[in-house]
Structure formats: C-alpha cells, structure tokens
Amino acid sequence: MSSASSADVVALQALVPGEGWVGIMSQWVAWKVIYLPLFLAPEGMPHWLWQRGKRAPKGLKAIAGIGYKRSSAQARVLCQRWGLPYIALEDGFLRSSSLGVEGDTPMSMVVDPIGIHYLADRPSLLENILQDPESLTDQELETASTLIELLRSGGIGKYNHAPDLPPDDPLGLDRPLVLVVDQTYGDFSIPGGGLCEADFIRMLDCALAENPDADVRVRIHPDCVAGHKKSCLLDAALSRNVTLESRSVSWSSLAKRAQRVYVGTSQAGLEALIEGIPVTCFGLPFYAGWGLTDDRMPIPRRNARPSLLQLVAAAYIRYCRYVNPLTGKLTDVLTVARQLARQKAQDSAFAGPVAVLGVPANRQAGIRHILRSRWGQLRFIQNGARELPKLAAEAGKMVVWAAAEPTGLGVQAAVAKVPLWRIEDGLLEACVSGAVEGSAQSMMLNRDDGSSGHDLERLLAHADFDHATLQAAARFRHQLNLSQSAADIQATQSLAASNQLRILVPGQVGLDNLKLLREVRAQFTDAWIIYLPDPATDAVEDDRQLLEHVNQIAKGSGIVALYAQVDQVHTFSSITGFQALLRGVPVVTYGAPFYAGWGLTVDRVAFEHRTRCLNIDELVAASLLLHPRYVDLYQGLPCDPWHALGLLQSLERRGNRRAWLQSLDNYLRLMLGIKRSV
Numbered sequence: 001m002s003s004a005s006s007a008d009v010v011a012l013q014a015l016v017p018g019e020g021w022v023g024i025m026s027q028w029v030a031w032k033v034i035y036l037p038l039f040l041a042p043e044g045m046p047h048w049l050w051q052r053g054k055r056a057p058k059g060l061k062a063i064a065g066i067g068y069k070r071s072s073a074q075a076r077v078l079c080q081r082w083g084l085p086y087i088a089l090e091d092g093f094l095r096s097s098s099l100g101v102e103g104d105t106p107m108s109m110v111v112d113p114i115g116i117h118y119l120a121d122r123p124s125l126l127e128n129i130l131q132d133p134e135s136l137t138d139q140e141l142e143t144a145s146t147l148i149e150l151l152r153s154g155g156i157g158k159y160n161h162a163p164d165l166p167p168d169d170p171l172g173l174d175r176p177l178v179l180v181v182d183q184t185y186g187d188f189s190i191p192g193g194g195l196c197e198a199d200f201i202r203m204l205d206c207a208l209a210e211n212p213d214a215d216v217r218v219r220i221h222p223d224c225v226a227g228h229k230k231s232c233l234l235d236a237a238l239s240r241n242v243t244l245e246s247r248s249v250s251w252s253s254l255a256k257r258a259q260r261v262y263v264g265t266s267q268a269g270l271e272a273l274i275e276g277i278p279v280t281c282f283g284l285p286f287y288a289g290w291g292l293t294d295d296r297m298p299i300p301r302r303n304a305r306p307s308l309l310q311l312v313a314a315a316y317i318r319y320c321r322y323v324n325p326l327t328g329k330l331t332d333v334l335t336v337a338r339q340l341a342r343q344k345a346q347d348s349a350f351a352g353p354v355a356v357l358g359v360p361a362n363r364q365a366g367i368r369h370i371l372r373s374r375w376g377q378l379r380f381i382q383n384g385a386r387e388l389p390k391l392a393a394e395a396g397k398m399v400v401w402a403a404a405e406p407t408g409l410g411v412q413a414a415v416a417k418v419p420l421w422r423i424e425d426g427l428l429e430a431c432v433s434g435a436v437e438g439s440a441q442s443m444m445l446n447r448d449d450g451s452s453g454h455d456l457e458r459l460l461a462h463a464d465f466d467h468a469t470l471q472a473a474a475r476f477r478h479q480l481n482l483s484q485s486a487a488d489i490q491a492t493q494s495l496a497a498s499n500q501l502r503i504l505v506p507g508q509v510g511l512d513n514l515k516l517l518r519e520v521r522a523q524f525t526d527a528w529i530i531y532l533p534d535p536a537t538d539a540v541e542d543d544r545q546l547l548e549h550v551n552q553i554a555k556g557s558g559i560v561a562l563y564a565q566v567d568q569v570h571t572f573s574s575i576t577g578f579q580a581l582l583r584g585v586p587v588v589t590y591g592a593p594f595y596a597g598w599g600l601t602v603d604r605v606a607f608e609h610r611t612r613c614l615n616i617d618e619l620v621a622a623s624l625l626l627h628p629r630y631v632d633l634y635q636g637l638p639c640d641p642w643h644a645l646g647l648l649q650s651l652e653r654r655g656n657r658r659a660w661l662q663s664l665d666n667y668l669r670l671m672l673g674i675k676r677s678v
Contacts, residue, residue, distance in 0.1 A: 020061035022087065023049030025075045029066060029089065034105040035323040038330050040064060043087060043111065049078075056082035064089050067116050069188050088116040091158070092320035093267060094336050097343050097374075098161045107336045108322045117319070118189035118265065120284035120299060129314040130290060133306035136313045144313035147337055148274055154341030155252040157271045159222065163348055163375050164253035172257030175215040179245065179254060179272075180207045181263045182221045185230035193265030193283030194297055200232040200264055203282045204242065206296075207262045214259065219268070220246040232264075269293065270315070273308060287311055326632050326643055342638045346629070351375035353396030357384045358404030359423070366441035367423065369631040370638070371399060384409050388416040399423050399445070410448050420448040426628040428641065430575045431480055431582065432648040433560040440644035442628045456594055459622045461612055473621040477582055479645060500528040504566040505550070506559075506576040507534040513541070516590060517549040520570050530554050530566060532576070577601065578623070581616060595619060 022044045024030055030048065033039070040046050044061050051057050052074075063079050064087040065072030072088075079086040092108025110117065115124035129135070151157070155164050171177060183190060185197060207216050224231040225246050237244055245254060255261060255272040263269035265283040272279050273292060281288040282296045289295055289302035292311060306314065316333050324331040325339065350373035357380075359367050364380065371378055381387045384398060384406055391398055397419040400409060405422065413420040426442025429435055446454035465473075505520055507513040513531075520529060531550040533541060546553060554562060559576065560583075563569075569580040573591035580587050581600055589596040590604045597607030598614040630644040631637065639647075 020044045020059045021047040023047060023057075023060050023063040023075070023078075024065075025049050025063065025078075026065055026071060028071075029064070032105065033089070033109070035328065038323055038328075039089070039109045039111060039321050040087075041330070043113075049075075052078065054081070056084060060084065062087050062113070064111075066090065067188065068119055068192075085113050088112045090116060090118075092322065093158055093270070093316055094156070094320070094322075094333065094340060095158050096160070097340055098159065105325075107325055107339075108320045108333075110320055112319075116192075117286040117315075119192040120194055120286075121192075123301075124286070126286055126315060126319045127302065129318050130286075130306050130311065131302070131304045133304055133310040133314070136310055136318065140313040140317050141309055143317055143332070143334060144309050147316055147333055148309070148312055150334070150337045150341060151252070151271070151274050154337070154344060155250050156337060156340045156344060157250070157252055158267050160250070160340050160344050161222065161374075162248045162250045163351055165247075165249045165257070171254070172215070172259075176211070176213065176259040177257050178207055178211045178214040178216045179258045179261050180204050180216065180218045180233065180242075181261065181266045181268045182218055182224065182231050182233040183264055183266050184221050184223050185232050187232075187265075189265040189285070190232075190283065193285055195264050195283040197232045199282055201236045203262055203264060204233060204236055204240070206282075207280075208240070208242070211260070215243070217243045217245040219251070219254065220244055222248075270311075274312065286315070326635055326637060326639055338640065339637075342640070346370075346638050347373040347375055349373070350378070350397075353377050353379075353391060353394040354399060355379055355381045355384075355387050355391055355396060356399045356401075356423075357381050357387075357409075358401035358406075360401065360404075363401070363425075366443065366631060366633060367399075369633065369636050370423075370441070370443050370629050372636075385412055388412055388418050391418045392416045397421065402446075413448065422446045422448065422454070426630070427575060427578060427623055428628065428630070428644060429648060431579055431624075432645065435648040436650055438633055439650070440630060440632055440639065440647040442630050442641075442644060444628050456623060456627045457610075459627055460594070460598060460614060460619070461610065463618075463622060463626070465618050465621050469621050469625070470617045473617040473625055476624060476641060476645070477617065477620050479642075481583055500526060501568070502528045502530065502566045504530050504532060504554075504562055504569045504576075504580075506532045506569070506571055506574045507541070508572055508574050509534055509536045511572055514545060514549070516570070516572055517546065519590070521549045528552070530562070532559065532562065581619070594623065 022040055024046045029036065036046050046064065049063060062085045063075045065075040067088050067090050076086050090110040091106050092110055094108050095106050096104035098104040112125045114128065115122045117124050117126045165171065180203060183200070190197065204218065218233050218237040220231055220234060221229070223229040224234065225248065251268055251271060252275060255275045255277050258272070258277050260278045260280065261269060261272040262280045262282065263285070265285040269279045269281060269285060270287045273287065278294065280294040280296065284297055284299050287293065289299040290311065291305045292308060320333065322331050322333055322336045323329065324335055350371050354371055354376055356367060356371065356378065359380065368378065384400065387398070398413060399421045400423070402422040402424040410420060423443055423445050426444050428442045444456060446456065501524060503520060503524060505517055517529070517531060529550040530552045531546055532554045543553060559579065563580055563583045563585050566585065568586045568588060569577055570588045571577040571590070573589065573593035577587040577589060577593060578595045581595060586602070588602045588604065592605055595601065596603050597610030598612060598619065600614060600616060600619060625641050630639050630641055632639045632643060632647060
C-alpha cells in the first residue's frame with residue numbers, strides 16, 4: 001500500500017483559493033454535472049481543456065476527472081507531465097432520488113485531490129480524515145448524530161428510487177435473514193477494493209456456510225434489476241438455488257430486517273452499519289478496516305479506531321459537498337437529506353391509484369405537484385360515488401376538495417373501504433403580503449379516519465412541541481411579520497385616526513356579514529369599527545347599509561398594515577383572525593376557526609373538546625410548520641416552509657427549466673472557453 005508522496009503534497013499547494021482555473025477534459029462531466037462550478041468553487045472555476053502539449057496553459061491549477069477510471073487516464077497523464085494535481089470527482093454518498101444511470105443530476109459530489117475513497121491501494125482525503133478522527137469537531141459530530149436519525153427514520157441512502165418494504169411483509173420474521181449484496185460487473189470499486197468478480201461467488205458460499213439456519217438471499221443490484229448492467233452474483237445464486245431479493249424496494253427497509261449483511265465493496269454496507277446491522281466485508285471499502293466491520297481482508301495502514309458517529313461525520317459531512325436542488329446553491333448535508341426524505345415521504349404517501357375530486361381548475365397544477373408520486377397514478381375525476389368501486393378494487397385512495405365535497409361521500413367511502421382525504425388551501429399564501437403568484441403553494445390534507453375533528457385539530461390537541469420546534473416557529477413568525485410592504489402602508493394612510501377603540505371586522509364569502517356587524521356594534525356602541533370587504537362580496541354589498549353599523553369601509557387597503565392600526569379583530573372564522581394573532585392583535589371569534597378555543601382568542605362559541613391551552617408559537621408550529629404540505633411550483637418539488645416563504649416573499653422569477661438552462665450554460669462556457677467567477 002502506497003502513501004502520499006512529497007510531490008503530491010507540493011502539487012496540492014496549488015489548490016489554495018485564488019487565481020486560476022481547473023481543466024475539464026470529459027464532455028460527460030461538463031454536461032451532466034449541472035452544478036460543477038459550485039462543487040469546484042474552492043479549487044477554481046472549471047474550464048474546458050483543449051491543450052495537450054508539453055506546457056500547461058496559463059492559469060491552469062489542476063485537472064479534474066471522474067475518479068481513477070479509464071475515462072480519466074489522459075487527464076492524469078497530463079497532470080504528471082505538467083506537474084499539476086489531479087482532482088478526482090465522484091458521486092457523493094447522498095446522490096439523488098433516482099438511480100445514477102437514469103440521469104438525475106447529483107445533489108452531492110466528492111472532490112478529492114489526494115486519491116479516491118474506493119481505491120484501497122492508496123490514501124484518499126476521506127481516509128486521511130478517518131486516520132485522525134479526533135479532528136472532527138463537536139458540531140460535525142452533532143450534525144452526524146442528527147443525520148443518522150434522519151437516514152434511519154427517512155429510509156434514505158445514496159439512491160432513493162424505490163419504496164420501502166411493506167410493514168406487513170413477512171421477510172425476516174420467521175427465519176433470521178442474511179443478505180449478500182450484489183454489485184455490477186465491471187464496477188471499478190471491485191478491483192479498487194482488492195477483489196475480482198469471482199470473489200463474490202466465494203462470499204456467497206461463505207455466507208451460506210456460516211449461516212446454515214438463516215434465510216440467505218442475494219440482493220441484486222438495482223441497476224441490474226432495471227436491466228442497465230450485468231450482475232456479479234445472479235448466475236451463482238441461481239445455480240445454488242439461493243433466493244433472489246430483486247424486488248424494487250429500498251435497501252434501508254431490507255437491511256433493517258437482516259441479521260447480518262455481506263458485502264464486497266458496496267456502499268450498501270455503510271448504510272447497513274448506519275441501521276445498526278453487523279456487516280462482513282470481503283473487500284476493502286472505505287468504511288472497512290476501522291474496527292466497525294467484520295473484515296476478511298486486512299489493511300494495516302488503517303490503524304485508527306473511529307466510532308460510527310465519526311465515520312459518518314467524516315464521510316457525509318467533511319468529505320462530500322452538497323447543492324440544494326431547490327435553490328441551486330451550495331448547502332449542507334442535512335438540507336439535502338431532508339429534501340430526499342421529504343420527496344420519499346410524499347412518494348410513499350401517494351403510492352398507488354389516487355383519484356382527486358372537486359378541485360378548482362386554478363388549483364389543479366399545484367395539487368398535481370403535492371400529490372405526485374413516482375410510485376402512484378394520479379387522476380382527476382368528476383363523480384366520486386361512481387369511482388369508489390374501482391378504487392376499492394385497485395386498493396386506491398380518494399382526495400376531495402373540502403369545499404366541494406358531495407353530501408354523504410364520507411359514508412360511501414367508509415362503506416367501500418376507500419381511504420378518503422380532504423384537501424384545502426394552506427395558510428401561508430394568505431399570510432404573506434405581496435406574495436409572488438405561482439411560485440409556491442401550500443395545501444392541508446386531512447384524513448377521514450372516522451373520528452371527530454381533522455388532522456390539524458388533533459395535532460393542536462395532542463402534539464408534543466419540543467424546544468427546537470418552538471424556536472423555529474418563533475423565527476418563522478418573525479419572518480412573516482417582516483412581509484409588510486410599502487404599498488400596504490401607503491394604502492392605509494387614509495384611515496381615520498381616532499382615540500376610540502378601533503375594531504376591524506373582515507367580510508367573508510357565504511356569510512351574513514351585515515349580521516356580524518350588527519352584533520359587534522351592539523356590543524361596542526362607541527367603538528370605531530372598520531369593515532374590510534372580501535373582494536368576492538364587495539360588488540354585491542350595499543355600502544349605505546354597511547355604514548349604518550361601521551365608521552369606515554377599508555376598500556383597497558393593505559390587510560397587513562391594518563393590523564398596526566386596530567386594537568381588536570372580530571371575525572366569524574376568517575383567516576384574518578389568524579393573521580392578527582401572528583402580529584399580536586387580540587381576536588374575538590363568533591364561529592369555529594381552527595385557531596379558536598385554544599386560549600388565544602375570546603370566543604363567543606363554546607369549544608368543549610378543545611381543552612388545551614396553547615401559546616402562539618405552538619399554534620404556528622402546528623398550522624404552518626408541521627401540518628401543511630408545501631411545493632415549489634417552479635421546480636415541481638416538495639419543499640419546506642422556509643423555502644416556500646422565501647419564494648412567496650421574493651420578487652425574483654425563476655423558470656421551471658432553471659437547472660436545464662444552468663447545465664446548458666455551464667457546458668457552453670466550458671466548450672467555448674468563456675471564463676467567469678462564481
């Protein structure tokens with residue numbers, strides 16, 4: 001085993017930030033790795049390398065290529081000729097939501113100027129980190145701990161193309177399960193880890209001999225299942241009558257069922273370790289040789305003994321670089337992991353047939369994104385009762401627009417044993433002044449499980465809000481309160497100043513707003529009452545009748561700025577009451593909105609079943625952070641509340657083709673020799 005030479009150390013000094021550029025010789029890298037300029041930003045801007053002569057072009061600091069494969073051989077020859085460092089690029093350990101062969105751009109990449117993690121005959125940047133595990137900071141270890149929990153709970157890994165094993169699947173329940181992990185024929189990590197394809201047959205035979213009473217199965221590589229590549233173990237498993245585990249299910253859900261996992265050099269072994277499963281390594285992947293695995297091949301050079309937490313911190317945090325697919329900017333591992341988990345959770349929730357009923361035309365695009373699943377079939381329907389028998393036969397589910405639910409649909413769905421979800425607009429768009437239309441959308445889904453109330457009410461009644469969640473809710477509420485625009489303030493400067501009690505009464509569609517105004521006036525005869533008409537009812541209301549009970553009609557006024565000028569808000573169930581609570585304005589309710597009955601409002605209606613007292617941050621946590629589903633309409637991807645809020649508050653318009661255009665821009669700049677700064 002060799003070590004880094006002094007020449008390598010000298011060459012690496014050229015990679016300090018500053019002037020210069022990094023040469024790219026592979027058109028595949030230039031075109032496919034959309035965020036290459038971001039991944040390579042610390043080393044220098046990538047630029048297409050035309051020259052092949054005796055002297056390096058001016059300003060060239062290094063040459064980058066894909067690992068140490070044959071495709072990068074010429075780049076490494078030029079590095080030796082010119083005395084420049086070679087930078088190995090590879091997919092990161094949380095790559096994408098699909099298989100790499102399917103063309104998804106990677107969310108993470110390895111940038112290694114020393115070696116590469118899958119070559120055991122030489123050190124790599126990752127190995128050097130692991131040789132000194134005490135160099136990892138407390139913050140990195142804390143992040144690693146959070147990441148491990150997220151990887152386990154979200155069931156995510158390098159690839160996230162398949163659903164989890166169904167909970168009722170009997171695999172591993174009757175007999176101990178042992179999984180032998182296949183790899184693709186010709187995988188460069190096999191010789192890199194000291195093996196050949198024949199060693200996989202030896203590994204299978206050892207697994208069978210060492211576990212005579214177990215259910216030994218071969219996990220066929222997903223690329224082989226999809227027909228993209230040849231398998232190392234398929235023929236051997238068939239000849240030995242070994243059961244193939246070739247179902248399109250996630251590796252994490254299989255590994256959780258196993259008693260032991262055998263691998264050659266696959267990253268599946270690392271992901272099994274993270275799940276707490278013992279792993280036997282026949283080759284030398286980067287995570288072997290540190291005392292965490294049962295190793296059948298020695299590597300004396302690796303003499304440190306990092307913990308699993310340190311291994312994860314080194315591999316996922318220190319070694320890999322990440323780009324947020326929603327923003328196209330560099331980010332951290334937890335952001336990417338949460339995005340992958342969010343996407344997988346949505347795909348899982350809406351797998352199978354999903355029929356959608358009663359959704360308005362202007363909401364259907366957003367609904368498609370929120371209910372989209374790679375493992376589902378979404379269709380919009382006109383007649384719910386007629387569709388229920390078909391859904392029952394397909395084991396599908398129905399989603400109905402809450403405001404347009406036909407009478408008796410819930411009972412009919414229960415009889416047919418079809419899950420029924422009710423969907424309605426989320427709250428965020430209404431809370432953001434000057435929101436960019438068509439940028440983000442929030443929806444609330446409530447399951448009909450036969451009990452009273454809905455998901456949000458159950459969350460408010462029973463959720464255990466931890467300190468971190470409440471801190472996030474407080475920050476989110478503060479960010480919302482910054483959304484008051486200059487247009488709002490200017491529009492409300494004409495409101496009359498008064499020393500009287502000032503009460504805002506918002507109008508609502510489908511209600512007798514005049515009756516509510518009479519009731520408020522009867523209680524507060526000397527108050528200055530401001531009526532804010534709903535745009536949908538403004539045209540049909542008689543201003544003369546309204547002015548008999550109010551002092552002012554605030555037509556065209558900015559709702560956010562009104563909150564600073566009133567002492568109370570009186571409403572039947574308007575979202576205006578929720579907005580007022582966010583800004584510290586007292587609210588009196590006359591109906592049963594979701595925010596009433598929790599001790600935050602004065603309620604004219606009794607709420608016998610809402611007995612819990614909440615604070616404003618608990619209300620925000622449930623209604624804006626935990627319960628709604630958010631989607632970035634530009635990208636068509638699920639997102640978190642913070643990203644949705646940023647989009648709604650932003651005036652910058654980005655198209656759905658941003659990533660594709662970024663790829664084209666990078667490629668053309670590389671090919672045409674146009675240099676730029678990041």
